Amino acid sequence: MNNPLSRPLIPTTDTVVLDVDGLRMRYGSTDVLHDVTFQARQGEVLTLLGPNGAGKTTTIEIMEGFRMRSAGRVQVLGTDPARGDEQWRARLGVVLQSWRDHGKWRIGELLTHLGAYYACYSTPRIRRPWDTDELIQAVGLTAHADKKIRMLSGGQRRRLDVAIGIVGRPELLFLDEPTAGLDPQARREFHDLVHRLAGEQQTTILLTTHDLDEAEQLADRIVILSGGRIIADGSAEELARQIAGQDQVRWTLDGQHRTHSTTDSTRFVHELFKQYGDAVGELEVRRASLEETYLTLVSQAESGRGGAAPRASKEAAR
Numbered sequence: 001m002n003n004p005l006s007r008p009l010i011p012t013t014d015t016v017v018l019d020v021d022g023l024r025m026r027y028g029s030t031d032v033l034h035d036v037t038f039q040a041r042q043g044e045v046l047t048l049l050g051p052n053g054a055g056k057t058t059t060i061e062i063m064e065g066f067r068m069r070s071a072g073r074v075q076v077l078g079t080d081p082a083r084g085d086e087q088w089r090a091r092l093g094v095v096l097q098s099w100r101d102h103g104k105w106r107i108g109e110l111l112t113h114l115g116a117y118y119a120c121y122s123t124p125r126i127r128r129p130w131d132t133d134e135l136i137q138a139v140g141l142t143a144h145a146d147k148k149i150r151m152l153s154g155g156q157r158r159r160l161d162v163a164i165g166i167v168g169r170p171e172l173l174f175l176d177e178p179t180a181g182l183d184p185q186a187r188r189e190f191h192d193l194v195h196r197l198a199g200e201q202q203t204t205i206l207l208t209t210h211d212l213d214e215a216e217q218l219a220d221r222i223v224i225l226s227g228g229r230i231i232a233d234g235s236a237e238e239l240a241r242q243i244a245g246q247d248q249v250r251w252t253l254d255g256q257h258r259t260h261s262t263t264d265s266t267r268f269v270h271e272l273f274k275q276y277g278d279a280v281g282e283l284e285v286r287r288a289s290l291e292e293t294y295l296t297l298v299s300q301a302e303s304g305r306g307g308a309a310p311r312a313s314k315e316a317a318r
């Protein structure tokens with residue numbers, strides 16, 4: 001786990017919510033997904049990264065049941081999305097790009113209207129839909145609840161998109177570039193909301209983003225797709241470890257500045273203190289940012305130097 005904030009309040013369970021095995025997709029004579037395999041567990045935030053055209057949207061649309069796959073096994077909340085019924089669909093949340101319809105409606109009216117469709121899918125464990133006022137507060141739109149949708153700013157609309165995606169209290173939420181167009185404060189609030197959904201409500205979240213800081217902030221696990229293949233699967237730290245020599249340890253000893261590159265900075269620092277104790281000063285460990293790791297892994301994959309993606313272990317998924 002990379003960020004203490006991303007640790008769920010209730011730990012991620014072992015229940016597999018998303019199970020994709022040997023997924024292939026072909027458009028005409030072009031293969032765009034090759035043997036894609038990954039899983040996500042309940043309460044886990046999984047981020048799908050990859051360059052334009054890598055196959056992220058195709059993968060997500062297959063899981064949402066909007067696109068038929070060419071081959072492979074896909075189970076979403078225990079059901080093959082190609083055969084998902086209304087009851088199954090009510091357990092999913094999808095945040096689509098901006099909601100442009102119903103411009104004359106007010107936020108509260110629209111959410112109450114959409115939420116009503118979920119009432120019959122309530123269960124003893126999950127009361128559906130989300131209470132409109134609570135939901136509006138959760139996405140930070142209380143001050144605008146009575147505004148007509150066409151009067152909202154781009155960022156306010158994006159918050160409304162998220163509210164529409166979660167009004168049915170989904171067990172699995174798909175977020176496609178959710179913070180594009182949000183200002184820094186709205187982005188921060190959105191990140192808090194994702195942490196709350198995953199931590200308090202045990203919602204599994206699959207999101208795509210091109211913002212690597214965001215991925216690092218939010219993801220329990222990161223899956224990188226390149227050219228339709230998974231080239232990496234693990235936490236940000238695990239992915240960084242795949243690239244040899246990326247941690248830089250700096251310190252001073254007898255007034256002299258020293259630097260050392262290592263794949264295991266924890267062990268190195270331990271040895272350093274064991275050997276020199278209090279004589280070590282100004283210690284600094286600089287880990288590769290996710291951006292550096294990502295760019296290296298993608299460029300290795302594109303030049304054919306990448307190895308097979310290590311499958312994330314159960315522990316890595318927590």
Ligand SMILES: Nc1ncnc2c1ncn2[C@@H]1O[C@H](COP(=O)(O)OP(=O)(O)OP(=O)(O)O)[C@@H](O)[C@H]1O
Nearest residue numbers: 027028032050051052053054055056057058059225
């Ligand atoms: N309906 C389609 N017919 C033919 N090819 C398609 C179709 N949809 C997508 N593709 C191709 O499949 C590949 C994967 O596209 P996809 O949209 O899944 O990528 P992506 O990772 O979501 O990209 P981006 O980051 O640009 O949104 C691309 O080469 C794209 O051109």
